[in-house]
Amino acid sequence: xxxxxxxxxxxxxxxxxxxxxxxxxxxLRSREADARCGAQVHFKCENFQRMGAFKFRGAYNAxxxxxxxxxxxxxxxxxxxxxxxxxxxxxxxxxLPSLIVMPQDAPxxxxxxxxxxxxxxxxxxxxxxxxxxxxxxxxxxRLAAERGMTLIPPYDHPxxxxxxxxxxxxxxxxxxxxxxxxxxxxxxxxGGLIAGCAVAAHHLTPGLRVIGVEPEAGNDTQQSLARxxxxxxDTPRTIAxxxxxxxxxxxxFPVIQRLVESIVTVSDAELAATMAFFAERxxxxxxxxxxxxxxxxxxxxxxxPGLRVGVIVSxxxxxxxxxxxxxxxxxx
Amino acid sequence: xxxxxxxxxxxxxxxxxxxxxxxxxxxLRSREADARCGAQVHFKCENFQRMGAFKFRGAYNAxxxxxxxxxxxxxxxxxxxxxxxxxxxxxxxxxLPSLIVMPQDAPxxxxxxxxxxxxxxxxxxxxxxxxxxxxxxxxxxRLAAERGMTLIPPYDHPxxxxxxxxxxxxxxxxxxxxxxxxxxxxxxxxGGLIAGCAVAAHHLTPGLRVIGVEPEAGNDTQQSLARxxxxxxDTPRTIAxxxxxxxxxxxxFPVIQRLVESIVTVSDAELAATMAFFAERxxxxxxxxxxxxxxxxxxxxxxxPGLRVGVIVSxxxxxxxxxxxxxxxxxx
Numbered sequence: 126x127x128x129x130x131x132x133x134x135x136x137x138x139x140x141x142x143x144x145x146x147x148x149x150x151x152x153l154r155s156r157e158a159d160a161r162c163g164a165q166v167h168f169k170c171e172n173f174q175r176m177g178a179f180k181f182r183g184a185y186n187a188x189x190x191x192x193x194x195x196x197x198x199x200x201x202x203x204x205x206x207x208x209x210x211x212x213x214x215x216x217x218x219x220x221l222p223s224l225i226v227m228p229q230d231a232p233x234x235x236x237x238x239x240x241x242x243x244x245x246x247x248x249x250x251x252x253x254x255x256x257x258x259x260x261x262x263x264x265x266x267r268l269a270a271e272r273g274m275t276l277i278p279p280y281d282h283p284x285x286x287x288x289x290x291x292x293x294x295x296x297x298x299x300x301x302x303x304x305x306x307x308x309x310x311x312x313x314x315x316g317g318l319i320a321g322c323a324v325a326a327h328h329l330t331p332g333l334r335v336i337g338v339e340p341e342a343g344n345d346t347q348q349s350l351a352r353x354x355x356x357x358x359d360t361p362r363t364i365a366x367x368x369x370x371x372x373x374x375x376x377x378f379p380v381i382q383r384l385v386e387s388i389v390t391v392s393d394a395e396l397a398a399t400m401a402f403f404a405e406r407x408x409x410x411x412x413x414x415x416x417x418x419x420x421x422x423x424x425x426x427x428x429x430p431g432l433r434v435g436v437i438v439s440x441x442x443x444x445x446x447x448x449x450x451x452x453x454x455x456x457x
Numbered sequence: 458x459x460x461x462x463x464x465x466x467x468x469x470x471x472x473x474x475x476x477x478x479x480x481x482x483x484x485l486r487s488r489e490a491d492a493r494c495g496a497q498v499h500f501k502c503e504n505f506q507r508m509g510a511f512k513f514r515g516a517y518n519a520x521x522x523x524x525x526x527x528x529x530x531x532x533x534x535x536x537x538x539x540x541x542x543x544x545x546x547x548x549x550x551x552x553l554p555s556l557i558v559m560p561q562d563a564p565x566x567x568x569x570x571x572x573x574x575x576x577x578x579x580x581x582x583x584x585x586x587x588x589x590x591x592x593x594x595x596x597x598x599r600l601a602a603e604r605g606m607t608l609i610p611p612y613d614h615p616x617x618x619x620x621x622x623x624x625x626x627x628x629x630x631x632x633x634x635x636x637x638x639x640x641x642x643x644x645x646x647x648g649g650l651i652a653g654c655a656v657a658a659h660h661l662t663p664g665l666r667v668i669g670v671e672p673e674a675g676n677d678t679q680q681s682l683a684r685x686x687x688x689x690x691d692t693p694r695t696i697a698x699x700x701x702x703x704x705x706x707x708x709x710f711p712v713i714q715r716l717v718e719s720i721v722t723v724s725d726a727e728l729a730a731t732m733a734f735f736a737e738r739x740x741x742x743x744x745x746x747x748x749x750x751x752x753x754x755x756x757x758x759x760x761x762p763g764l765r766v767g768v769i770v771s772x773x774x775x776x777x778x779x780x781x782x783x784x785x786x787x788x789x
Contacts, residue, residue, distance in 0.1 A: 151483065172740045234737070401777055405566070408504045408773035410740040441740035445733055449781040 129383065130376035133328035135287035136294055136321060139186040143291055146218070147182055150174050150292075152299045157406045162422050163430040167306070169296040172411050172441025176210045176242065178367075179292050179318060179439050180279075184211035186288030187277045188219050196221045199248060201274040203227070203261040206235035207367055207440055208279035213242035213249065222248030224274060226265050228256035232366065232444040256360060280317030281374025290321025296435050297329045305330045307432040312417035312439050313337040313346050313388060314368040316377030322437065323384035336427055337381065337388040338417040340365040340396070346373045346381065347388035364393045364456055367414030367440065389426040393456050396420050401452055403438075412443040413451065461715065462708035465660035467619035468626055468653060471518040475623055478550070479514055482506050482624075484631045489738045494754050495762040499638070501628040504743050504773025508542045508574065510699075511624050511650060511771050512611075516543035518620030519609045520551050528553045531580060533606040535559070535593040538567035539699055539772055540611035545574035545581065554580030556606060558597050560588035564698065564776040588692060612649030613706025622653025628767050629661045637662045639764040644749035644771050645669040645678050645720060646700040648709030654769065655716035668759055669713065669720040670749040672697040672728070678705045678713065679720035696725045696788055699746030699772065721758040725788050728752050733784055735770075744775040745783065 150173045158166045171179040188200060199222035202212040209225040216223035223246065225239055236251060243249035254264055262278075269276040277285065293309060300306060309326050311319040316337075323335045339347055343361030349372070357372045373381060391399075399416040402423060403409050411419075418436045421427045443451075450457075482505045490498045503511040520532060531554030534544040541557040548555035555578070557571055568583060575581035586596055594610075601608040609617065625641060632638060641658050643651040648669075655667045671679055675693030681704070689704045705713060723731075731748040734755060735741050743751075750768045753759045775783075782789075 177740065404742045404780065405777055408509065408742040410736045410742060445737055445784050448736065449784040452777050452781040452784075 129380050130283045131287045131290070131321065131324055131380070133324055135283065136290035136325045139182070139287040140291045140294055142186055142189050143182060143288065146185055148174055149295060152296060153407060153409070155407050158423065162434070165433045166422065166436060167296065167300050167434065168419065168436050168438050169292060170409065170438050171292055172409060172415055172438055176214045176238070177440055177442040178207040178211065179289055179437070180207040180211035181214060182291050183285035183288035183317060184208065184277065185215040187282060187284035188215045188221065190284055191221065191275065195275045198273040198275065199223060200277050201226070201265060201269045201272070202277050202279065203265040204279045206231050207442055209239045210235060210242055210442070212277060213239045216249065217242055217246040222246060224249070224268060224272065225251045226261060226268065227251055227253055229253045230256065232447060234444040235442060238442070280315030281376050283376060286317050286321040286377060288321065289318040290325040292318070292437060293322035294325040294329060296437070297326065300435065304433060306333050306435045308429055309333055309335045309435040310418035310421055310427060311335065311337055311437045312368060312414055313339045314414070315370045316346060316373040316381050318437065318439065319385060320377040320380035323380060327384050334386045335384060337385050338421040338426070339388055339390050340368050340417065341390045341392050343368050343370065344388070344390045345371065347390060349373055349378060350382065350388055364396055364413040364451065365417060367412070368417065389421050391417060391420040391424060391426055395424040397451050397454065397456055399423055404452060410441045410443070410448065411438055412440050415439040415441060461712050462615045463619045463622070463653065463656055463712070465656055467615065468622035468657045471514070471619040472623045472626055474518055474521050475514060475620065478517055480506055481627060484628060485739060485741070487739050490755065497765045498754065498768060499628065499632050499766065500751065500768050500770050501624060502741065502770050503624055504741060504747055504770055508546045508570070509772055509774040510539040510543065511621055511769070512539040512543035513546060514623050515617035515620035515649060516540065516609065517547040517550070519614060519616035520547045520553065522616055523553065523607065527607045530605040530607065531555060532609050533558070533597060533601045533604070534609050534611065535597040536611050538563050539774055541571045542567060542574055542774070544609060545571045548581065549574055549578040554578060556581070556600060556604065557583045558593060558600065559583055559585055561585045562588065564779060566776040567774055570774070612647030613708050615708060618649050618653040618709060620653065621650040622657040624650070624769060625654035626657040626661060628769070629658065632767065636765060638665050638767045640761055641665055641667045641767040642750035642753055642759060643667065643669055643769045644700060644746055645671045646746070647702045648678060648705040648713050650769065650771065651717060652709040652712035655712060659716050666718045667716060669717050670753040670758070671720055671722050672700050672749065673722045673724050675700050675702065676720070676722045677703060679722060681705055681710060682714065682720055696728055696745040696783065697749060699744070700749065721753050723749060723752040723756060723758055727756040729783050729786065729788055731755055736784060742773045742775070742780065743770055744772050747771040747773060
């Protein structure tokens with residue numbers, strides 16, 4: 126087995142790079158959540174992160190390490206949404222052009238926000254594609270070659286993974302005064318967040334169990350762990366648009382294999398109910414993908430009686446019309 | 458002119474009484490809000506308060522001062538919603554029975570939550586009435602007399618006013634390191650919140666201007682200030698159900714006259730747009746009444762270029778179906 130793509134030192138270096146740039150997002154509690162789970166639940170609210178999701182951490186950590194030449198040519202990326210916004214914002218903050226390849230059916234708010242983050246940053250643009258017929262990785266690679274831009278993929282990159290790991294490192298630090306966490310629940314798309322978080326958790330709190338959560342329809346990583354190799358699936362149809370990945374990464378999967386205890390799944394209905402829970406009880410807006418980890422706990426996919434549990438709430442970017450429809454029970 | 462109902466010492470005593478019981482709610486910032494107003498805006502998020510609104514402060518401060526006899530007989534109150542929940546929760550925490558008189562058309566979530574807060578607290582109940590035909594004050598007074606219970610009205614009570622003032626005191630303390638606030642915006646229903654906050658502001662930051670915000674349809678306090686006496690209006694129809702009061706209080710109005718610079722109004726459409734702003738940009742759920750102060754700033758009823766502005770976000774209790782409808786633009 127080759128060495129893992131990142132070590133804790135990479136997360137630590139990322140944290141230093143991100144200091145003063147990312148928000149140290151709050152950790153919220155809820156009496157109702159504790160009562161329902163019989164646990165002490167700590168929600169790490171990355172929906173309050175800059176651009177509304179944890180993705181900003183990894184994007185900024187990657188772009189901040191560009192050489193002067195890379196900065197001149199700029200960055201290219203493809204994403205179902207939040208990574209796009211993260212790259213666009215990080216690029217503008219660092220003064221380099223960004224080309225973002227996004228699916229045509231990405232939430233309108235995400236496309237608009239990405240363009241908004243690029244505003245005033247010369248040479249930046251959004252390129253739309255059809256995710257049911259075109260292969261975004263091939264398209265991204267071709268455009269990157271044509272323009273000499275550096276491709277930063279949404280998860281399978283050590284700098285991205287290390288950046289995402291700072292979310293767990295912060296959560297562990299923020300909750301340390303109440304005793305060590307027993308369990309950390311993290312949503313899984315391509316695995317960048319959970320890989321980085323697992324590395325941080327493993328180093329900072331030996332014995333802290335890390336469990337991943339996927340949508341039922343998109344359980345490729347669960348299948349991959351069972352099979353012992355990366356399983357490719359068709360683009361899953363789920364309301365968790367940030368977890369509509371077809372497979373884990375070549376870099377993220379070995380880390381997940383080594384450090385993640387298991388992957389559980391939740392249904393779209395459970396995601397919608399969790400979104401309503403966050404709105405009604407905690408007064409926070411969480412996007413469907415951001416509800417994955419909490420849904421596993423609130424709906425019993427993971428039992429945690431008596432445990433101290435960390436839950437990563439990954440983001441809050443959801444088109445308002447869609448949000449209203451989902452709160453109203455329309456899961457289409 | 459008689460002495461005002463409360464002085465700053467009352468707010469200070471309330472703060473001591475509430476310590477460890479109320480949440481010290483966060484003060485949030487938004488780059489977008491700052492950019493739109495050309496100001497430095499500090500949102501005091503009482504939607505994260507226990508039971509979801511500032512009302513818990515005043516209710517607990519009042520009940521904590523009951524004599525042993527008053528505790529035995531219990532508390533009675535009437536409310537369009539949040540005060541009811543606040544009294545119910547404070548009563549349960551202090552172990553005394555509560556009788557809550559609520560309008561039949563109060564949001565379902567508020568009635569259910571009130572009953573939830575009373576659960577397990579012997580002798581507690583909710584009594585519904587028709588707010589378009591019955592007079593809640595007369596009804597409340599009659600029931601109080603019949604049962605020997607102490608009536609704690611939603612705003613016109615010195616202990617309630619002093620408790621609410623702790624919200625501004627906290628905000629001022631939480632923002633002190635960035636320089637004194639220039640302007641404080643507070644929603645106005647019966648005036649308990651703004652009276653308490655104005656007393657705190659006046660004492661802690663001399664020169665801090667306090668401006669009240671009412672819904673267009675329910676501008677009784679604005680009219681009262683213009684006329685120099687308390688004006689009574691019909692129950693206004695507005696989505697800001699917490700500001701559907703018919704008149705300021707005999708105790709709150711003199712404080713408002715003395716310490717509040719002016720009252721401005723906002724439309725229901727501006728409230729709904731502000732609710733969407735909070736959801737989309739700040740990822741927080743705010744009820745219509747809680748949007749009043751922010752709406753005045755974001756929609757230009759108050760100009761604040763270059764100023765440090767405090768905005769009280771008063772609460773986040775809104776029926777989810779109604780919230781979804783309002784986000785979707787349905788203002789009925």
